[in-house]
Amino acid sequence: MLFTLPSSINASLKAILVVSDGLGDHPIPALSGKTPLQAARTPTLDKLAAEGATGLVHVISPGVPPGSDAGHVALLGYDPKNCYTGRGAFEALGAGISLQPSDIAFRGNFATVKAHGRELRVLDRRAGRHVPEGDKLAKLIDGLSLPNSPDIEVIVKRTAEHRCVVVLRGANLSRRISDTDTHGRSINVQQSIPLDSSEGAQRTASILNELTQEFHRILSTSRINTERRKAGLPEANIVLLRGAGTLPEFTSLKDLYGIRAACVAGGALYKGVARSAGMDILSVPGATAGYDTDAEAKAQAAAQTLGKHDFVFLHFKPTDSAAHDKNPQKKVEMIEKLDYLLSTLQAGIDRDKTFIAVTADHSTSSLSGKHTGDPVPLLINGPRVRKDKVTQFSESSCANGGLGHLIGKDLMPILMNYIGHTPKYGA
Amino acid sequence: MLFTLPSSINASLKAILVVSDGLGDHPIPALSGKTPLQAARTPTLDKLAAEGATGLVHVISPGVPPGSDAGHVALLGYDPKNCYTGRGAFEALGAGISLQPSDIAFRGNFATVKAHGRELRVLDRRAGRHVPEGDKLAKLIDGLSLPNSPDIEVIVKRTAEHRCVVVLRGANLSRRISDTDTHGRSINVQQSIPLDSSEGAQRTASILNELTQEFHRILSTSRINTERRKAGLPEANIVLLRGAGTLPEFTSLKDLYGIRAACVAGGALYKGVARSAGMDILSVPGATAGYDTDAEAKAQAAAQTLGKHDFVFLHFKPTDSAAHDKNPQKKVEMIEKLDYLLSTLQAGIDRDKTFIAVTADHSTSSLSGKHTGDPVPLLINGPRVRKDKVTQFSESSCANGGLGHLIGKDLMPILMNYIGHTPKYGA
Numbered sequence: 001m002l003f004t005l006p007s008s009i010n011a012s013l014k015a016i017l018v019v020s021d022g023l024g025d026h027p028i029p030a031l032s033g034k035t036p037l038q039a040a041r042t043p044t045l046d047k048l049a050a051e052g053a054t055g056l057v058h059v060i061s062p063g064v065p066p067g068s069d070a071g072h073v074a075l076l077g078y079d080p081k082n083c084y085t086g087r088g089a090f091e092a093l094g095a096g097i098s099l100q101p102s103d104i105a106f107r108g109n110f111a112t113v114k115a116h117g118r119e120l121r122v123l124d125r126r127a128g129r130h131v132p133e134g135d136k137l138a139k140l141i142d143g144l145s146l147p148n149s150p151d152i153e154v155i156v157k158r159t160a161e162h163r164c165v166v167v168l169r170g171a172n173l174s175r176r177i178s179d180t181d182t183h184g185r186s187i188n189v190q191q192s193i194p195l196d197s198s199e200g201a202q203r204t205a206s207i208l209n210e211l212t213q214e215f216h217r218i219l220s221t222s223r224i225n226t227e228r229r230k231a232g233l234p235e236a237n238i239v240l241l242r243g244a245g246t247l248p249e250f251t252s253l254k255d256l257y258g259i260r261a262a263c264v265a266g267g268a269l270y271k272g273v274a275r276s277a278g279m280d281i282l283s284v285p286g287a288t289a290g291y292d293t294d295a296e297a298k299a300q301a302a303a304q305t306l307g308k309h310d311f312v313f314l315h316f317k318p319t320d321s322a323a324h325d326k327n328p329q330k331k332v333e334m335i336e337k338l339d340y341l342l343s344t345l346q347a348g349i350d351r352d353k354t355f356i357a358v359t360a361d362h363s364t365s366s367l368s369g370k371h372t373g374d375p376v377p378l379l380i381n382g383p384r385v386r387k388d389k390v391t392q393f394s395e396s397s398c399a400n401g402g403l404g405h406l407i408g409k410d411l412m413p414i415l416m417n418y419i420g421h422t423p424k425y426g427a
Numbered sequence: 428m429l430f431t432l433p434s435s436i437n438a439s440l441k442a443i444l445v446v447s448d449g450l451g452d453h454p455i456p457a458l459s460g461k462t463p464l465q466a467a468r469t470p471t472l473d474k475l476a477a478e479g480a481t482g483l484v485h486v487i488s489p490g491v492p493p494g495s496d497a498g499h500v501a502l503l504g505y506d507p508k509n510c511y512t513g514r515g516a517f518e519a520l521g522a523g524i525s526l527q528p529s530d531i532a533f534r535g536n537f538a539t540v541k542a543h544g545r546e547l548r549v550l551d552r553r554a555g556r557h558v559p560e561g562d563k564l565a566k567l568i569d570g571l572s573l574p575n576s577p578d579i580e581v582i583v584k585r586t587a588e589h590r591c592v593v594v595l596r597g598a599n600l601s602r603r604i605s606d607t608d609t610h611g612r613s614i615n616v617q618q619s620i621p622l623d624s625s626e627g628a629q630r631t632a633s634i635l636n637e638l639t640q641e642f643h644r645i646l647s648t649s650r651i652n653t654e655r656r657k658a659g660l661p662e663a664n665i666v667l668l669r670g671a672g673t674l675p676e677f678t679s680l681k682d683l684y685g686i687r688a689a690c691v692a693g694g695a696l697y698k699g700v701a702r703s704a705g706m707d708i709l710s711v712p713g714a715t716a717g718y719d720t721d722a723e724a725k726a727q728a729a730a731q732t733l734g735k736h737d738f739v740f741l742h743f744k745p746t747d748s749a750a751h752d753k754n755p756q757k758k759v760e761m762i763e764k765l766d767y768l769l770s771t772l773q774a775g776i777d778r779d780k781t782f783i784a785v786t787a788d789h790s791t792s793s794l795s796g797k798h799t800g801d802p803v804p805l806l807i808n809g810p811r812v813r814k815d816k817v818t819q820f821s822e823s824s825c826a827n828g829g830l831g832h833l834i835g836k837d838l839m840p841i842l843m844n845y846i847g848h849t850p851k852y853g854a
Contacts, residue, residue: 384453384794386462386801386823402823404832406489413490417800424798425487426497426507427514427670 013419015355015382016302016312016345017411019075019270020338021068022320024363024376024395028328036319036328036366037377038394040335044343045379045393048356052381054390055403057359057411063373066408068320071361072273076313077412078250086175086245087269092165094272095157099247104173104204107243108156108164109181110137110236113189113216120189120216120238122182126162127236133224134158137236141218149207156239159268160289166241168207174200179242180212189240208241215239252278253311257412257421262305264298265315266290274313289317291334295341303348310419316341323364331366355382355418358393359411378403378411382418440846442782442809443729443739443772444838446502446697447765448495449747451790451803451822455755463746463755463793464804465821467762471770472806472820475783479808481817482830484786484838492798493835495747498788499700503740504839505677513602513672514696519592521699522584526674531600531631534670535583535591536608537564537663540616540643547616547643547665549609553589554663560651561585564663568645576634583666586695587716593668595634601627606669607639616667635668642666679705680738684839684848689732691725692742693717701740716744718761722768730775737846743768750791758793782809782845785820786838805830805838809845 023037031039059066059074069087070080088105099105110131112124131137138158146152153169176195182188192208194201219225220237228235253261255278263274263281267289271281284301286294293316302312316338322331342358349356360376377398388402399405406414416422450464458466486493486501496514497507519532526532537558539551558564565585573579580596603622609615619635621628646652647664655662680688682705690701690708694716698708711728713721720743729739743765749758769785776783787803804825815829826832833841843849 384792386454386826388823388826400827402826404483404826410489413488413800415490417490417492420795420797422490422492422800424492424494426494426500426511 013353013355014306014310014349015357015415015419016306016314016349017075017415018314018316018342018345018356018358019072020316020319020335020358020360022323022362022364022371023335023360024372024374025323025328025331026365026367026372026374028366031328031332035395036323036331036335038396040332040339042335042339042393044339044346045358046391048342048358048381049379049393049398050391051387052379053385053388053403054393054398054401055378056375056395056398056401056405057378057408058375058405059362059408061407062375065371065373066362067371068361069269069273071408072270074408075359075361075411076253076273076277077256077409078277079409083248083250085248087243088165089245089247090269090272090276091159091243092167092245092272093275094268094270095159095165097155097157097165097167099167100169101247102169102171102173103247104168104175105245106166106241108166108239108241110134110162110164111238111240112234112236113238116188121187122189122240124234125182125184125240128234129162131162131236133228133236134162134164136224137219137222138164140222141215141239144214144218146207146210146214148210152207154211162236164239165268166239168204168211172200173204173207174198175204175244175246176201177205177208177244179244180208181240181242183242189238212238212241248276250276250278254278257416257423259310259416259421260308261311261313262309263313263315264302265313266293267315267317270315279313280309291318291321291330293318295337296344299341299344300348303345306349306354310421311415319360320364323366324369326366326369328366352383355380355385355415357411357415375405378406380415380418384418440780440782441733441737441776442784442842442846443733443741443776444502444842445741445743445769445772445783445785446499447743447746447762447785447787449750449789449791449798450762450787451801452750452755452758453792453794453799453801455793458755458759462822463750463758464762465823467759467766469762469766469820471766471773472785473818475769475785475808476806476820476825477818478814479806480812480815480830481820481825481828482805483802483822483825483828483832484805484835485802485832486789486835488834489802490800492800493789494798495788496696496700498835499697500675501835502786502788502838503680503700503704504683504836505704506836510675510677512675514670515592516672516674517696517699517703518586518670519594519672519699520702521695521697522586522592524582524584524592524594526594527596528674529596529598529600530674531595531602532672533593533668535593535666535668537561537589537591538665538667539661539663540665543615548614549616549667551661552609552611552667555661556589558589558663560655560663561589561591563651564646564649565591567649568642568666571641571645573634573637573641575637579634581638589663591666592695593666595631599627600631600634601625602631602671602673603628604632604635604671606671607635608667608669610669616665639665639668675703677703677705681705684843684850686737686843686848687735688738688740689736690740690742691729692740693720694742694744697742706740707736718745718748718757720745722764723771726768726771727775730772733776733781737848738842746787747791750793751796753793753796755793779810782807782812782842784838784842802832805833807842807845811845
């Protein structure tokens with residue numbers, strides 16, 4: 001009965017892409033040589049894999065560790081080698097800033113520095129990580145004027161904890177400059193230097209260095225930091241900048257595939273990439289980028305919005321965070337939370353009309369705490385999928401799956417093909 | 428003994444590529460969840476797979492549904508993203524027209540229209556499909572003069588049933604124009620519009636619109652249509668045009684691989700792509716693009732021509748037609764006919780010196796009747812093939828084959844490598 005009216009069924013086929021951040025991993029001695037995904041109890045993921053098709057994904061290209069930004073660019077079907085214009089832009093978009101094409105956007109950290117001769121020595125890159133006054137601090141420096149560059153508008157918006165985004169708005173700016181952030185690798189705040197010989201890069205580096213001095217001047221004399229000092233807390237007396245980016249030029253998913261697409265995510269970066277792709281960003285109470293994220297709320301929001309959208313991208317962050325914390329047991333626990341998310345999601349959808357894909361933006365090693373270039377597992381479950389023989393969702397079992405070994409940017413055309421939305425090539 | 432003199436043995440190795448159009452499919456409920464290829468009885472295909480190597484082919488790229496034209500361009504080893512210049516050109520070449528580089532070629536349908544105010548309303552896009560007077564009708568409009576574009580030569584040639592090809596010959600023409608065909612999606616004959624801002628596109632669209640009026644003026648007053656009207660048949664009183672194309676610039680297979688290549692096909696499109704690649708087009712009585720095509724005659728012609736050719740491309744259309752008709756049982760029947768074709772072919776060749784490849788230009792869903800982006804199965808059988816463990820020729824079994832998952836344009840270098848004709852890269 002199901003397939004008697006294919007054209008109208010096509011119109012109602014739906015797809016959900018669940019990205020479990022940093023899901024792939026190494027075999028971990030503390031888990032008896034299993035990866036966290038192998039060690040976790042995952043009845044729903046295993047059933048979805050057993051009833052569907054599986055494979056591996058080289059998100060950027062084989063062996064290349066993806067950054068979270070470029071990884072998501074690829075998973076949403078864009079070629080990161082053509083479309084990637086720096087992380088700061090995605091963070092700014094995800095924070096709700098309407099970027100303009102000539103803006104340069106940065107990720108920022110409130111940090112603790114101390115003057116040491118002419119240098120600023122970094123005492124804590126994160127100002128103790130707990131910075132509840134972040135919104136107020138951001139307001140102190142948002143809109144500041146630069147004496148030597150009065151034509152530049154400075155936009156600062158706090159995102160979470162010690163983090164913020166900073167946007168430079170003005171003419172003739174370039175993202176080809178180095179960070180002021182030390183990345184924990186050096187002692188002093190870095191001078192930004194131009195990374196090419198263009199006038200824009202030289203000008204932007206110079207602006208960034210002036211801006212850094214202004215951040216320090218304004219923040220170090222603020223009442224908030226006087227009080228933090230009194231309370232024995234590290235001062236949040238500077239903003240360190242990294243990841244210069246410009247507005248990416250993505251053709252929207254609507255224009256590429258004729259779909260209405262939505263995003264359910266906690267972190268600004270993921271919302272930013274989704275926004276670049278023209279997706280609607282759902283506001284889901286309880287959906288955070290932390291261990292505490294409300295898996296049930298996310299799953300329900302994703303399932304419900306299928307009434308209005310053809311495609312939902314659901315981001316689940318804590319699997320990555322556990323690996324960055326080198327805590328494989330926590331990663332096992334978070335993978336089991338992901339499994340619960342999937343069981344909730346399944347219960348809320350019409351399984352005869354809905355395709356579910358589960359994969360990751362990269363592997364993160366619970367041993368090194370770093371992103372790696374190992375491919376990530378993929379499952380696709382849905383009504384027209386060619387079932388393979390894989391019955392477990394893991395890095396090694398998916399290596400023999402029927403979907404083969406794919407490149408990240410090919411996943412979206414495959415998913416959109418299932419719902420009848422990938423355009424024909426030729427006639 | 429066989430491999431002691433590789434150069435002379437290479438000279439006698441041969442390859443046959445059998446393309447079963449639209450062979451891949453979805454799992455079909457009416458076939459107990461099997462694909463037509465899984466449901467069909469295919470002893471020869473299974474034996475060829477069991478004794479050879481198998482894989483899957485993403486003909487264009489993963490997830491992308493190939494048109495039949497672009498699919499064949501890829502299977503003959505050309506990158507459709509660089510080499511595809513519109514379907515009309517292949518149809519014209521396949522119909523035997525010697526296209527010139529500045530020509531614009533179209534597929535045409537004799538159709539039935541009725542004037543409705545200033546519009547021409549389409550009553551039947553195919554004029555009843557049965558148009559035995561097609562050759563005579565084509566002659567009425569072949570060579571017509573356009574009052575406003577007297578420099579343009581108009582060539583019309585009927586191909587089959589209600590179908591024809593139309594070529595515009597003259598200076599400063601462009602294929603970047605829209606179709607006059609309604610594609611069944613609208614009521615009225617479409618005005619052609621330029622698809623870019625070039626002078627050539629504007630001029631060509633304008634010529635096409637004038638030509639359409641002339642087609643209608645000449646055909647609607649013809650004696651043939653008076654007689655069709657009297658007989659209660661729909662008039663063939665216009666030609667609707669689609670798929671504007673220009674002569675593709677292919678390096679010939681001879682120049683690429685140093686081979687003599689031949690084509691056995693029924694449909695004009697496939698002959699046209701083969702002709703673009705510099706292949707000899709064999710004339711095989713009984714070889715049609717229909718269900719009735721003479722499988723035995725095709726197989727024998729292919730086997731026999733190996734005395735004069737190194738490579739034969741054999742096209743088998745009816746598997747696709749059955750899927751377009753949403754008739755999975757018919758597709759099963761046609762796959763069994765394909766199996767018979769292969770058994771005849773095998774009997775006619777020297778199996779110690781001949782490689783047989785079987786694959787498809789795209790999947791066609793017997794559920795939706797449409798091309799899909801799901802990969803197609805591939806088998807290669809021959810004396811030097813690395814045998815894998817796959818024993819059945821199907822979409823899911825070939826997913827685990829030793830040839831892996833390939834991109835369409837890579838198949839020809841692989842086949843030519845088997846017969847020692849893929850040039851070395853480097854020294």
